Amino acid sequence: MGSPMAAEPEGAGIRTATFTNPILPGSYPDPSIVRVGDDFYLVNSSFEYFPGLPIHHSRDLVNWELAGYALQDPDYARDAVNLVDVQSNGGLHAPSIRYHDGVFHVITTNVHAPADGSPAKMVNFVVTAERVQGPWSKPVVIENAPGIDPDIFFDDDGRAWYLGTQVPEKPNFPGEGEIWMQELNSDNWQLTGERHFLWRGACGGTWAEGPHIYKRDGRYYLLVAEGGTHFNHAAMIAVSDDIRGPYISNARNPIMTARHLSYDNWVNSTGHADLVELADGRWFMVALGIRGDEQRRSNMGRETFLAPVIWEREPFEWKEVKHEWPVVAPQTGRIERRLPLPLKDTRQRRKLAFVDEFDASQLDLQWNFRRVPRAGTYSLSQRPGFLRLHAKPDVIQERGRASLMGTRQTESDFSYRLSMRFEPKASSAEAGMVLVQKDDNYLTFTLSREARGHFLKLMLAEPGTAPRELRRASVDGYGGNIHLHLESKGGRYRFGHSLDGGATSVAFVETSATHALSHGYTGAYLGVYATGNGQETGSYADFDWVRYRAFERN
Structure with missing residues (x-):
């Protein structure tokens, strides 16, 4: 298996003196961060994708490596924490990562709406590990904990506290959120004692959620998201002398x-933040945002951004108590595309390429599935040096578990190429490339065999409409091996193929690059797909390699 950076020329993506946002490009929303010594760890929501809860590691806040997943055992993603038939935009919401007494703790919500239409279940749970690479514990469900977006706070006196978000018992308006808190018994991770209702937000309180508590100079600071995860998204803060x-x-x-900037600002919807203190006493904030590359959106959806933070004391002479407050991005008051590096003697190296030649015995961490995959979906051993993807009967559909696997799209402009060997055993079997946003929003570029020979087709699915064929064409001279490619540049997608190992290329379809913009909680994935279209065909596709290269816009 090739290194994720194998296709980058020397020096590509390197910046000095400054770093570029987002620090985690691609579908990495709802960031939570913790520092352990000189190391930083960051977890993100993953929703219906599996493995769940990706955790990255960094030593400088700008260069991040995927270290593992807090929910990576398929047996732990069933029953109460259901990622088997979870609905789109359901699954794992807004995790928080904290470190206490030598143990990492990730606490989060799994939202599962049963297919029978009964009310959605919001299951809050905690997992623990001594290393972020795992093994992670079996999820412990926290009973009688309503709502979403939990946080865990360990106070200096050894007590552990649970923070949650819920709709108030008597809301003042639709969408009002309320932050509540209760002590946790750290022996069994169950709630104990009295429940305290802390805050309903600052500026209207619409969708107050995503709480985090910090203790600084003996006071407790409560940070929340507010305004909904779109243009009015924001981060609010409050302070108390008592945690309750x-x-x-x-x-x-x-x-x-x-929310105060133009809708056409380079990034919008910034919010859902977490704070981290460096060893030298400086502070930084991570937050989600949406780049406005196309129609004020992007395929990548909600990504992770970084901003500096300073603390300032209120200057008002008439106030008896002058609180200190965090000031985010003190020079401009907004998330900037480029900022000075947080640490000296470092440089940012943007990951602009991903290459997988499938030579390893284990699948690269970057690969994800929409839901827990069926047993036997893929193999790296049945044909060494290849990824074998079995064309099971499943197709891409709501709550489906199709033979589809992908890695995150990280920039609007990119090149994606793959080499596939495919000899379908039935006319219903097809395999090839996929760009997927949701179960009802994707592009598939696949090969199939019919009585008249082999054919390529490009299918487009968009919300509210049935999937439609953009083009079907015969592939004369197909001998069992094909290269497929997709180029995205200047707001256009260009699909093509090659039958001679890439020496020459044949254009197939050019179309708009706005067909898969993110309108939900997650972003787009590029990957491979195979299906028997409802039939058990025994067919499979062998992928020799995939190559992704991103191109940054200014």
Whole structure:
């Protein structure tokens, strides 16, 4: 298996003096961060994808390596934590990562709406590990914990606290959120004692959620997201002398947002943040945002961004108590594309390429599935040096578990190429390339065999409409091996293929690059797909390699 950076020329993606946002490009929403010594660890929501809860590691806040997943055992992704038939935009929401007494803790919500239409179940649970690479514990469900977006806080006195988000018992308006807190018994991770209701947000309180608590100079700071995860998204903060409240809102809220900027700003919807203190006492914030590359959106959806933070004391002479508050991006008050590096003697190396030659015995961590895959979906051993993907009967559909696997699209402009050997055993079997946004929004570029020979076809699925064929054409001279490629540049997709190992290329379809913009919680994936279209055909496709190269816009 090739290194993820194998296709990059020397020096590509390197920046000095400054770093470029997002620090985690691609579908990495709802970031939570923790520092352990000189190391930083960051977890993101993964929703219906599996493995779940990706965790990255960094030593400088700008160069991140995927270290593992907090939910990676298929046996742990069933029953209460159901990623088997979870609905689109369901699954794992808004995790928080914390470190205490030599153990990492990730706490999060799994949202599962049963297919029979009964009410959705919001299951809050915690997993633990001594190393982020795992093994991670079996999820422990926290009973009687309503709502979403939990956080866990370990106080200096040894007590552990659970923070959650819920709809108030008597809301003042639709969409009002309420942050609540209760002590956790760290022996069994169950709630104990009295429940405390802390805050309903600052600027209207619409969808107050994603709480985190920090202790600084003896005071407790409560950070929340507010405004919904779109243009009005924001981060608000409040302070209290007692962890149980009452909490005093910062009069200068929101402390981070893009709601006051043009809808055409390079990034919008910034919010759902977490704070981290460096060893030298400086602070930084990670937050999600949406790049406005196409129609104020992008295929990548919600990504992870970084901003510096300073603390300032209120200057008002008439105030008896002058609180200190965090000031995010103090020079401009917004998330910037480029900023000075957080640490000296470092440089950022943007990961602009991913190459997999499938030579390893284990699948690269970058690969994900939409839901827990069926047993026997793929193999790296049945044909060494190849990824064998079995064309099972499943097709791409809501709650489906198709033979589809992909890696995150990280830039709007890119090149994606693959080499496939495929000899379908039935006319219903097809295999090839996929760009998938959701179960009802994708492009498949596949090969199949019919009585008249082999054919390529490009299918487009968009929300609210049946999948439609953009083009079907015969592939004369097909001998069992084909290269497929997709180029995205200037707002256009260009699909093509080669039968001579890439020496020459044949254009197939050119279409708009706006067909798979993110309108939900996740972003697009590029990958491989095979199906028997409802039939057991015994067919499979062998992929020799995939090559992805991203091209940054200014």
